[in-house]
Amino acid sequence: MESRLIDSLVSTPETADAFSDAAVIGAMLEFEVALAAAEAEYGIIPPAAADAIASAATVEHFDAADIARQARTQATPAIPFVRALTARVRGIDATSARFVHWGATSQDVVDTALVLCLSRATAGIEAKHRALAARLIDLSEAHASTMMLGRTLLQPATPITFGLKVALWVGGICRAWRSAAHALSEAQVLQCGGAAGTLAPLGEQGLDVQRAVARRLGLTCPSAPWHAERGRLAAVVNSLAVYVCALAKMAGDVSLLMQAEVGEVAEQGGGSSTMPHKLNPSSSAIVLAAADRAPGLAASMIGAMRQEHERAVGGWHMEAPVVRDIVVTTGSAVTAALELVSGLRVSPAAMRANIDATGGVIFAERLTFLLAAGIGRDEAARLVTEAIASARESGRSFGDEVRSSPVLSTMLPSAVLADLENPASYLGSAERFRQQVLADVRSSIPA
């Protein structure tokens, strides 16, 4: 039975389909076809057998549900799959049926199929990542001088620019993607080792066959089979989890900035089943959901790495669903993130209004530093704290309070005091940081 509904907020059809029964059977068939062709190339099996196996490799003739059911008895889907393929080949040419899966072991076909599905699923994700990065770069450039509150521990700090904020989002996202892309690339590795990882049935020709299979599938040929060495897949899961959480850093910020009381940005948004006035951060919610799911997937995958001897009992048997889960989760997150950014409306006016609404107290640090060199930090902080309190009491702005203070107004030049609450003159290196981060991001994106 289909079950897409329960996964609807953590997956997209595009990525989920890359692990469908058809996709998995297809990838398993690709392995068997490539293996047979390579073995025919080296004279290990007859060319006719390779041809017959290729002819039999039609996804629609395999009953995935039946293979799935039988898989549990043998603790691997490979055995019923190879049996079904053998029967198909026998229907074409009885002699050729002798040479199906020649020299390989169950895990060879299952691991290689997983690697192939992973590769296909992540191609679509990469495309979305690049589109996302490009839009974020544009957004950062467009708001290079849009001032807003910096916020620390959810409280107003000193001002920043929205351009810097976006640059830091895309910087984190691209750093995480570089790491994920590296892990994905390292995981594009053929599995082909035979029963105990020695390719014993192929005698002296094991390495030749292995290389030929890898070449035919477009995969890297490893130094040795990796039946019980699962670090590559763990790195994929971990780095995608980190990528998802880098997206969630942005989504979390957007959902906070979109609060009615803040109102600085707005998603295209979704509605409510009952409240017509509602505009919900739906895309943010989907990204954040992915981020809540991801850490556990990493934990499961790392925890399963301790695999026994030449092939494991248990650890291996749960990997495929976990790899699928992180990839599907990532696909869901990057799709939602792209929608989020594509539809984002930004309100520089609200950003400015929120700065102003602080009554200037966010420039207390600035005043402190202006005073401190002369009278010391402690004394400066004492005077500034008093001024904040006075301003809160009088209802005046912090700047007015300072400028009207008999003590403070004489300690600094009036031009300095007049400019005290000007955010534009208290941005420090914001723009240079922004440019440096974008330069990094651009240099990491292939043309």
Add this chain to the structure above:
Amino acid sequence: MESRLIDSLVSTPETADAFSDAAVIGAMLEFEVALAAAEAEYGIIPPAAADAIASAATVEHFDAADIARQARTQATPAIPFVRALTARVRGIDATSARFVHWGATSQDVVDTALVLCLSRATAGIEAKHRALAARLIDLSEAHASTMMLGRTLLQPATPITFGLKVALWVGGICRAWRSAAHALSEAQVLQCGGAAGTLAPLGEQGLDVQRAVARRLGLTCPSAPWHAERGRLAAVVNSLAVYVCALAKMAGDVSLLMQAEVGEVAEQGGGSSTMPHKLNPSSSAIVLAAADRAPGLAASMIGAMRQEHERAVGGWHMEAPVVRDIVVTTGSAVTAALELVSGLRVSPAAMRANIDATGGVIFAERLTFLLAAGIGRDEAARLVTEAIASARESGRSFGDEVRSSPVLSTMLPSAVLADLENPASYLGSAERFRQQVLADVRSSIPA
């Protein structure tokens, strides 16, 4: 597209189907029908509307794939679902369509549907758990006096009985199930709170309607809506994860005892795609796979508990797949565990042979205690260690070495020395512990 194959070693169709699109749509419809009926009961909506809604509630008329696709825009499947239901009702009676989902919020229908699916999925699991417990009790009784090596840190320790070992398995499994059953029972709670959890649209009648809906669905009516209080579901996930790992304690032991070099038990087992001699602990592998997946699911669920205000952004949106995953994983594990135990062959002869193969050194502790009261632990340990070394050198059994030692043979009565390597007389309280544990287990199983 179907995708059962990739999950084949971590799920069974039976449990997975309890979360299929049809099951989820069905449960959502049950909520809407019960809500309408309850509201008609209290005169809030016309009885005809309740009837029309009930008539419209036919699962096969809903396009789950379309609802799943639309769900992402609103970050909830409820909105497209309610829209589809409203359209169906309108086809029956336009006026009645006004009253669909009256007063409820998206999360009400989604949470309640999840609770209903959870309940149905776990009924089958409970039945298997009971069958498993019953077989383990029988197995323990049958082997109350079957002696075997106790093993600590994977090394031979003093003897135990296989009956005790099995009793400890079933004791841990049943303790974990009690906890899970309690959590599942506590989670059988209606969600019905409306937009902000106050049931405001129902005015004074909110509680009456809520109770009536709960009664109609066979669920507990909570003290208040739990839109952002997710502890009940977290407890379900955690306790099922612990249950799965209690099963895995047994499966891990079986896979170790089934090693060719140990050979004390054997599963019915599965074969190899290439090695005809192989008998693999397939059921153990499936249980252990479940246990490798479970901890991460608990981490994800706990991590999502910090939900914002009256309804969350993100945390809530990933719960349903995680709940489904742990339930399906548990179903897979208990099914495999039952198969494991049902087909288990036990070899008391191999157990005895492995005791004998230690050459009696496992009774070194026994001798130490026999000597220590007289000469002190340190001196006793020194003499015993010497005897072990001599036995290893001479190739004699530990007992023979002791009995032929001029020093040791005089320190204890010859009857004691003659019995030194008799495991039956060094079992301590094994049988009483076994009986106590089984008594606990039996008392916890409802008749």
Add this chain to the structure above:
Amino acid sequence: MESRLIDSLVSTPETADAFSDAAVIGAMLEFEVALAAAEAEYGIIPPAAADAIASAATVEHFDAADIARQARTQATPAIPFVRALTARVRGIDATSARFVHWGATSQDVVDTALVLCLSRATAGIEAKHRALAARLIDLSEAHASTMMLGRTLLQPATPITFGLKVALWVGGICRAWRSAAHALSEAQVLQCGGAAGTLAPLGEQGLDVQRAVARRLGLTCPSAPWHAERGRLAAVVNSLAVYVCALAKMAGDVSLLMQAEVGEVAEQGGGSSTMPHKLNPSSSAIVLAAADRAPGLAASMIGAMRQEHERAVGGWHMEAPVVRDIVVTTGSAVTAALELVSGLRVSPAAMRANIDATGGVIFAERLTFLLAAGIGRDEAARLVTEAIASARESGRSFGDEVRSSPVLSTMLPSAVLADLENPASYLGSAERFRQQVLADVRSSIPA
């Protein structure tokens, strides 16, 4: 070397000290003293030996650093500890030294000591939990009719009361504590099984001794040793993790309500190293930090449950630090939560102002339901959505817009329209839910 600084935001000295070297050595000594006393009671060892062991059991004479160092060689601290205790006893009475640790195994003393430390550490936590619950009950009562925005997906929904919000916080916190308290109580179990869990060296007297040791230590005597059955400890870790996250639900809400732009509540708060105007949600931050740490601890503990045979290789060896971590984390969180609530300032005026600032659109749902019975949900929603848009354009309040609409103003009685934006009349069952939740909470707290 001391290392409290790096843990300063995730621990309090009080709870951390319950697992200090002195506390652990003390608890290990308690086990050995109780074991010796019980064995003397049953005539297994001489009374003088029990006395000598009791005399030797002075924490300050044990070199914990040296025991810790030696522990790694044997993979247990028990062996160097027993050696040190034996040496101490020998100094008092050489004969008595023969009877130290009689019949017990390493894990007996280490597990029992962990249980004792756990018990002491959690007593302080429970006291703080009770104080917290009491203050939250008072806070809820004080704000039973303080109206505020309900917020869903971080956007304004329909109104609630602050009293209800607080009731749901304390409801979730107390539900989680009940579960944790149950798990803690179930874990107060003696470990005393000897080498392979049969108490073989004690012959027929094993159970008697076991019960006597449990009685002396104030622990439950289990049906059997639990050397490799770790479900009780896993339940402790899981349920404390859930409790921490229930606290974090509150802390997260507080940190959001305390945003300058929201301003509805304020913690006593902490300052900034550089910004004098800052008031940070320091206590919230500490609670939230605990919640970010907790899920991983649960995952580690569940993942280690699959322990081999009679005593494990690895899984057991990492439990004590994880148990300590979750307890210390919980102590940190509940301490900060109590400080948070104790110093919380609430601004009903700001709550009201934030309702008003929505311009009445949060009553759009109310109007929809008022209209829908007459004209249907779809038509009602259409008209209401138009009114929202008009109000946003005109700058008028939603109510004014509705009351001035030629269409809408005629569809409902003017008294109803006049009351449209009155939050007090759109609270539904808020107060009854609040009372029901507090009644549950009160009934669960022992007098």
Add this chain to the structure above:
Amino acid sequence: MESRLIDSLVSTPETADAFSDAAVIGAMLEFEVALAAAEAEYGIIPPAAADAIASAATVEHFDAADIARQARTQATPAIPFVRALTARVRGIDATSARFVHWGATSQDVVDTALVLCLSRATAGIEAKHRALAARLIDLSEAHASTMMLGRTLLQPATPITFGLKVALWVGGICRAWRSAAHALSEAQVLQCGGAAGTLAPLGEQGLDVQRAVARRLGLTCPSAPWHAERGRLAAVVNSLAVYVCALAKMAGDVSLLMQAEVGEVAEQGGGSSTMPHKLNPSSSAIVLAAADRAPGLAASMIGAMRQEHERAVGGWHMEAPVVRDIVVTTGSAVTAALELVSGLRVSPAAMRANIDATGGVIFAERLTFLLAAGIGRDEAARLVTEAIASARESGRSFGDEVRSSPVLSTMLPSAVLADLENPASYLGSAERFRQQVLADVRSSIPA
């Protein structure tokens, strides 16, 4: 109070000390000294102030316990630390005290100190890793032709060499280390951004000062502050977790091979508190304990990555202990792994005996392939399965059974049949895989 005992099996003093109070205070002082020196270099503060700050920076004058206690009020240890440092400087020169921590924010000093401690702690780990890799390479070379059973799902498969097994261990370990070393290197980044990450108090000189501080501390200067971009630290935790689990792959295999019934290798080992005959895989246990702890640490760290705005509330506040935990856990694991390998005794005779004990059935695959090309896989498998059954019944070896079978003995040349059970002629590409893996390992180790 000290608390090393409870951590004794998951830490070593060497690594733990790198995060001691003294180490952390020392690293915080280094930041402040470097900051002051850089600021003096650019004329921002007087050179005398930088000198005074350097003079005041003596670890032993800081009360870490007091700073830790105060840290909770402000949710950062930086505030009481800066206050204490300022007081110290004031004692030296009152004017200079004005310039302590100039322009920096709390998180700057805490993050940079964490990075410095991390760097120091991991230097020792790297040294042990290299020693471990070197010994494993030697071990693999020494056993290039030592034949043993391959084992899959804990059952005998076809033969391998111990040299290949060790090569795969070291291959996985070194792959994981490369990844960890890369992550550690990327994380050697200065944090220096001021209140909101713009270095506003330093005006135009922010970047110059930042670069100078980085240079003085030997750290990389980032493109921008990373106050809320935590991917680098998450990558460190994840990759160390994977490294620990790569060590655990080896430790798990050793603990299995060391079982009395297998007896192929033995650790130096640890003893039992009560059983004199015991030789426990103590080092393996410690490595495996680390691996059981690691996945949860990764989950916690990834889960905390979603940090709010410019600096987080909660997520950041729990990072330091988690980073410390994974580093200390890794230090414990690599130390134990090195001890394990250094003391490992290997028994080629036992390996051979275990091959022989299978009665030749592990060559069933070989015979199947020999027959299959002629008669097909299915028919071959049928005949071979019959031969296995006959051999098990007759008690003869598989080879003898085959050679005496009227059917099978005629299907293959007698020379082939005579060699059937010779493991040396059924190793396939084992030696070439071994050499390829070691070549990879060697190329990745800097000279």
